[in-house]
Amino acid sequence: MAITPYHATTFNLSSSPNRFTSIARTGFVSYPTLFNPYKLDAIFSSTLLSLSSKRKQSRKLFNVTSAVAPAETTAEFDEMVSGTQRKYYMLGGKGGVGKTSCAASLAVKFANNGHPTLVVSTDPAHSLSDSFAQDLTGGTLVPVEGPLSPLFALEINPEKAREEFRDVSKKNGGTGVKDFMDGMGLGMLADQLGELKLGELLDTPPPGLDEAIAISKVIQFLELQEYNMFTRIVFDTAPTGHTLRLLSLPDFLDASIGKILKLRQKISSATSAIKNVFGQEETRQDASDKLEKLRERMIKVRELFRDTNSTEFVIVTIPTIMAISESSRLRASLTKENVPVKRLIVNQILPPSASDCKFCAMKRKDQTRAIDMIRNDPELSSLLLVQAPLVDVEIRGVPALQFLGDIIWK
Numbered sequence: 001m002a003i004t005p006y007h008a009t010t011f012n013l014s015s016s017p018n019r020f021t022s023i024a025r026t027g028f029v030s031y032p033t034l035f036n037p038y039k040l041d042a043i044f045s046s047t048l049l050s051l052s053s054k055r056k057q058s059r060k061l062f063n064v065t066s067a068v069a070p071a072e073t074t075a076e077f078d079e080m081v082s083g084t085q086r087k088y089y090m091l092g093g094k095g096g097v098g099k100t101s102c103a104a105s106l107a108v109k110f111a112n113n114g115h116p117t118l119v120v121s122t123d124p125a126h127s128l129s130d131s132f133a134q135d136l137t138g139g140t141l142v143p144v145e146g147p148l149s150p151l152f153a154l155e156i157n158p159e160k161a162r163e164e165f166r167d168v169s170k171k172n173g174g175t176g177v178k179d180f181m182d183g184m185g186l187g188m189l190a191d192q193l194g195e196l197k198l199g200e201l202l203d204t205p206p207p208g209l210d211e212a213i214a215i216s217k218v219i220q221f222l223e224l225q226e227y228n229m230f231t232r233i234v235f236d237t238a239p240t241g242h243t244l245r246l247l248s249l250p251d252f253l254d255a256s257i258g259k260i261l262k263l264r265q266k267i268s269s270a271t272s273a274i275k276n277v278f279g280q281e282e283t284r285q286d287a288s289d290k291l292e293k294l295r296e297r298m299i300k301v302r303e304l305f306r307d308t309n310s311t312e313f314v315i316v317t318i319p320t321i322m323a324i325s326e327s328s329r330l331r332a333s334l335t336k337e338n339v340p341v342k343r344l345i346v347n348q349i350l351p352p353s354a355s356d357c358k359f360c361a362m363k364r365k366d367q368t369r370a371i372d373m374i375r376n377d378p379e380l381s382s383l384l385l386v387q388a389p390l391v392d393v394e395i396r397g398v399p400a401l402q403f404l405g406d407i408i409w410k
């Protein structure tokens with residue numbers, strides 16, 4: 001019989017609460033967990049624990065070691081979780097490799113380890129809602145039910161935001177622009193650009209503008225007193241290309257704002273007719289101050305991405321040559337941008353098996369080859385290699401994410 005240690009269906013991942021209760025009645029759950037206020041999760045996690053020790057036993061029994069990687073490395077989660085200073089984790093990589101699942105499971109793990117956590121998706125094609133099996137749309141912070149400490153999720157859709165912006169700009173002939181931009185934390189840009197046909201500018205947006213909207217929204221939230229509590233921020237980023245644009249964006253905006261400020265200086269020294277375009281002296285001064293603030297905020301973002309003490313970019317990949325090649329290029333670009341990278345998650349690795357079908361044997365060989373490639377890749381070989389197994393159900397909902405998180409983030 002094939003051994004599938006990560007056979008999640010065995011762990012009742014998709015079970016109803018009643019089935020958990022019946023597990024409890026059969027004595028599968030250790031006594032103290034019944035006092036936990038989050039009973040279902042407690043029962044669930046202790047069931048997982050109990051089954052995970054069974055898993056270890058069955059490994060011993062059949063002397064099964066990981067087929068693709070003899071030496072198991074851990075993610076060194078202790079280091080990730082230690083300290084109450086705010087830390088940012090950005091998970092990125094090729095499309096479909098499991099960025100969202102890894103980001104969501106990390107956020108759940110942080111929250112279960114005492115960190116009030118915010119998980120943010122800046123991917124225009126969001127899947128956080130699907131991953132948490134909860135509606136997180138709406139562009140604002142939504143509490144996620146289940147973890148032991150507060151966990152909030154935020155899905156930002158920059159494309160949609162841009163669409164909305166264009167609509168408002170058309171409908172109101174530009175007058176609603178400022179309100180909308182204020183809402184996005186970019187009000188000061190609107191002040192400056194409102195009269196410069198910003199709507200037209202958005203028809204051919206400069207690279208990174210969508211990400212600008214996403215980033216400024218997050219920063220705006222984090223500046224609010226009520227969101228001071230978050231000590232871990234996990235970003236589920238868009239696929240590689242977008243991420244790189246996002247990283248270079250603060251520079252871009254900084255440069256743009258610089259241009260705008262220069263333009264303003266020129267205008268303010270011009271005739272009164274032109275002065276009317278920007279309003280009275282006081283208003284102009286106020287707008288300049290706001291613009292400076294935006295510039296400062298962008299500089300903060302740029303520094304944040306590069307701050308080894310507070311930020312880490314975690315690359316997520318799968319064991320295929322194509323995904324690994326892209327990860328290697330991503331690492332090179334991140335190094336160029338001075339973004340700290342320490343961990344590489346290789347997701348969806350076939351779990352060990354005593355007897356392989358032909359397809360599995362081939363697939364396993366293929367994966368082994370891909371993992372060897374990582375070990376010989378100059379960009380990737382120095383990273384902490386964390387292996388995550390392919391599980392046999394879709395990872396959806398907090399209990400399932402907790403299950404995945406406990407496997408990956410050790």
Ligand SMILES: Nc1ncnc2c1ncn2[C@@H]1O[C@H](COP(=O)(O)OP(=O)(O)OP(=O)(O)O)[C@@H](O)[C@H]1O
Nearest residue numbers: 095096097098099100101127348389390391394395
């Ligand atoms: N270790 C795993 N075992 C089994 N299924 C997985 C695993 N990791 C991810 N998946 C599944 O793969 C699919 C894609 O995962 P996910 O949405 O996390 O990837 P992504 O990289 O965020 O994708 P996108 O680039 O489209 O946003 C999902 O159905 C998810 O449940």
